[in-house]
Amino acid sequence: MLRTPPGGAPMSGTAGSSGSAGRLVSIGTVLATLRDEFPEVTISKIRFLEAEGLVEPRRTPSGYRKFSTDDVERLARVLRLQRDHYLPLKVIREQLDALARGEQIRIPAPTAHADTVDPGSPSAVYGEVGRERAAPARVGRGELLAAADVDEAQLVEWESYGLLGEAPGGGFDAEAVTVARLIADLGRFGLEPRHLRAMKAAADREAGLVEQVVAPLRRHRNPQTRAHAEATLKELAGLSVRLHEALVQTALGVRLS
Numbered sequence: 001m002l003r004t005p006p007g008g009a010p011m012s013g014t015a016g017s018s019g020s021a022g023r024l025v026s027i028g029t030v031l032a033t034l035r036d037e038f039p040e041v042t043i044s045k046i047r048f049l050e051a052e053g054l055v056e057p058r059r060t061p062s063g064y065r066k067f068s069t070d071d072v073e074r075l076a077r078v079l080r081l082q083r084d085h086y087l088p089l090k091v092i093r094e095q096l097d098a099l100a101r102g103e104q105i106r107i108p109a110p111t112a113h114a115d116t117v118d119p120g121s122p123s124a125v126y127g128e129v130g131r132e133r134a135a136p137a138r139v140g141r142g143e144l145l146a147a148a149d150v151d152e153a154q155l156v157e158w159e160s161y162g163l164l165g166e167a168p169g170g171g172f173d174a175e176a177v178t179v180a181r182l183i184a185d186l187g188r189f190g191l192e193p194r195h196l197r198a199m200k201a202a203a204d205r206e207a208g209l210v211e212q213v214v215a216p217l218r219r220h221r222n223p224q225t226r227a228h229a230e231a232t233l234k235e236l237a238g239l240s241v242r243l244h245e246a247l248v249q250t251a252l253g254v255r256l257s
Contacts, residue, residue, distance in 0.1 A: 024058060024066040033072055038079050039238050040178065042245055043254075046075065048185055052089050054078050054096070086139065086147035086177055138171035148180035158183055161193040163200055206244070210236045 025033075027046055034041045049055055050065075055074050057065040067075075074096065081087045081095070098105045139147070145155060158164045163183060167173055183196065213236060217229030248254075 024068055025072075027057075027065045027067065030067045030072055030075065034075060034079065037076065038083070040241065041079060043249075049075060049078060049089075052093070054089065054093055082147075082181070086143055088146065088149040090149070138167065139174060139177060140171055141166075144172050144176060144180055147177045148184045150180065150184050154184075154187075155180070158193050161197055161200075163193055163196055202244075206240050210240060 027043060030046060031041065031043055034046075046055075050057065055067075055071050055078070057067045057071055060066060077096065078089075078092055081092045082089075087095070095105050141155070145152065148155075155164065158180070164172065164176055164179055183193070186196065210233060214229045214233045217225055217232060220226055220229070
């Protein structure tokens with residue numbers, strides 16, 4: 001269960017599809033709340049999920065989004081289904097709509113591949129989705145296509161531009177699912193793979209800087225120091241992602257609303 005978003009206040013306005021209003025908060029507060037569990041979520045991701053009909057926040061008379069506790073919980077469910085079960089948004093929307101009608105739903109297990117690590121059977125009942133479990137080390141090609149809701153030709157094109165690539169021994173790293181979804185999302189706005197090569201190059205440079213910082217710690221003889229290196233790596237990666245987001249928003253004059 002997510003913590004209650006702080007700083008909310010009741011308000012009147014056009015009702016969305018999420019039940020009772022409760023305390024209504026801004027999209028920035030929603031982002032801060034969700035990042036406790038989903039560090040990579042962004043304002044753009046929340047807006048995209050709204051555009052896809054996964055959540056319908058209320059609007060103030062001046063047009064600002066206001067989210068209820070139900071909205072935040074619904075967003076968290078969507079993100080868990082994407083992260084834990086690699087379901088396309090269309091399937092997630094159908095699952096949530098069925099749940100809202102009081103139907104009992106079941107989540108299909110990802111198809112296992114011989115060259116990937118079996119992620120195991122997912123929770124069968126929707127209410128168990130929030131349970132913590134280890135993410136699969138690899139996903140197969142078919143799983144990646146289904147998760148991103150794209151076809152083989154698109155994936156081949158992404159690979160040709162170096163945006164994605166199979167790991168040694170076959171299969172894709174779990175993070176490739178997130179990358180594939182984002183590439184697909186950007187494509188809906190007309191950004192082609194050739195346009196994204198600069199982003200990939202910038203990400204590689206950022207990763208190189210982080211690696212330089214943690215490399216001495218990783219080579220240390222003390223196991224605790226090596227463990228600290230991995231924690232430092234994750235923290236630096238998160239800070240790097242947030243800095244990149246802030247810089248892009250600043251350059252574009254984006255206002256969090």
